Amino acid sequence: MDLLNALIAFLNYVFVPGVAYGSQLALGALGVTLVYGILRFSNFAHGDTMALGAMATVLITWLFQSWGISLGPLPTALLALPFGILACIGLLLFTDRYVYRFYREKKAKPVILVIVSLGITFIYNGVTRFIIGPDDQNFFDGERFIISAREFKRSTGLEEGLSFKTTQGITIITAVIVVIALFWFLNKTRAGKSMRAYSDNEDLALLSGINPERVVMITWIIVASLATIAGVLYGLDKSFKPFTYFQLLLPIFAAAIVGGLGNPLGAIAGGFVIAFSEVTITYAWKKVLVYLMPENLEPSGLVQLLSTDYKFAVSFVILLIVLLFKPTGLFKGQSV
């Protein structure tokens, strides 16, 4: 029984949140890694792209809610998501047309593009705060739990409850669907193959008649979709606050680099590595250990390796270790 309780506590506090957070990070890291593979720079504006896409979705969700449209037990935000994605696609294509394209044609150094993306970060951040303000926004509605802790305890008679939030369920399901769709696109369609060819060897791809502007456009469309989905899922699961998205940049980059920049499979693996390290290292294990240890050995403290405020440090240390020992990442990334 104790073992079962420990397992439930572990699932409830570590595994389920870790999977949900990992999915969000993976989606974010996929966007970063695609921009890196095709456009060949680290896009610092990605966090704020997520915030802007999520903001568009939040606004449309509110509109739908005011019209009385809802999805029943599911959050209305899911219905608003496609419109948010469209808004984000429009924004990114506009940005590319008037900002990035100039530097691409000039064949500017990647680091110049990184600085340009910093400028974009500023502007996106300003626009987000300008429109929706810097505060927390709530746009979740529908059923809160798929499995609530109380019901779980009642039906199983265990001491520990397992709660499974709707948002966590949606996050995981959406992430799986998106990843399958993305890989199908990259591996099976003509456009996807031309993207991979362009990423592998630009000159060769140009020689075989691939239109680079088209590849770039498709990339931005995919990146906008991924960023919006990741932003909305994170916003539903935690809360929508413009500033938090900028702070997500570090774990997202860490995930992309740990997996190998430019490698989509690596981005997903990296997302889960970072998420689980963060959750396991900052979780207070006392709750689980209480059931496993004999009474006299029960831990007195919280058995928390690091306080949650240091979660950035976790992704950072993992990043450093990978950079030191395997600079191309776990899966082979593009370059050192």
Place this chain on the structure above:
Amino acid sequence: MNGTLKNTMLFGIIALMIIYVGLVQSWNSALLIVAMGLISSIMALGVNLQWGFAGLFNVGIMGFVALGGLAAVLIGMPPTEGGFAAGGMGIIGALLLGAGTILAAIQVMKRMDHGWPRTIAVIAVLIIGFFLFRGLLDPAAERIEEINPAQTGYLGGLGLPVLIAWPVGGLFAAGAAWVIGKTALGLRSDYLAIATLGIAEIIIAVLKNEDWLTRGVKNVIGVPRPVPFEVDLQNSAAFVERAAGLGFDPVEGSTLWVKVLYIALFATVLLILMWMAQRALHSPWGRMLRAIRDNEVAAEAMGKDVKARHLQVFILGSAICGVAGAMMTTMDGQLTPGTYQPLRFTFLIWVMVIVGGSGNNLGSVLGGFLIWFLWVQVEPMGLWLMNLITSGMAEGSALKDHLIESAAHMRLLTMGMVLLLVLRFSPRGLIPEK
């Protein structure tokens, strides 16, 4: 138009703008802009050393600035009574143990052969070291934080003159830069950017959470000042008399005088650093750095140690940011870890360097003043603009209120626009590199 004339004009325009603020708003805000402009210029000088001379992309300026602020507290504040006795030895022991663990891990790494046993041994050393470190640090920190938590609850500082903190802040920042440089330099330029971004967040997290060190978000206030207090000046008969002679009332005169003293101190530091940076730029060392920046492969073929030079210049530039950070905390008189925002302390400095002209020290100073001026003045200007736009709207309409309320966020937009426009249309900046 020759270069000197153009530069003089550019600086003249900024001087006029500041004087205008003095006439229209208040001399106090004008002097504050000058003081912060000087500090910003020093930070920009440090970043210019890294980016302009060597092409290194550092987005962790905030962290180095915050380390400078920490130095101001650790050097300037008086020690907490009984604080050291309560846990000082424990803290020092824990820190030594932490450093020892990392050294031991590195030694294991070097001595053992490649393979699984080595990996396991390194991990074991690190884990054991970590638990010992926490076991020693936590109780000591707890004891220190128990001492009068409303007032102190931290170790305090050394109680030395706060001016010593300025070079020490530089040393702290240099130490952090060494660690980052050792790991991330020599890899792709983007990796350095991400590593610096990370270290900055971690430094801020440490300042916010390690109460025994910095009181965390409870803030350290009353950092000693290198200049007299306004109140003391107002009580001194000689000063009041002198102020009256110049036509100031004692309160206004004292605040202005204190600012003037700070400006004199900051200007001295800026001049020294500027002289050093100029000498460096025109020395063989500076030429070598630029050669490395422009063509790393060729420079390496000529026998230049690219990685070592990069590390050197990265440490130097970060140290300058640390000095500036200590100066800023000294002037503020308080360390408030919650106010360190990357947009304000990292990206703003970048805008300064790019707008002023990367690779040109004078340009960094100009950029520092110009962008700081904009940063301060955009908010009133934005508010004015919003009032103008919304003047036709109905009183009390939701849109009008929202627009006026959001004017505060105009800053970010403006800074982003300035950066993009300069990068696009004048990528060499206002005062280009020669």
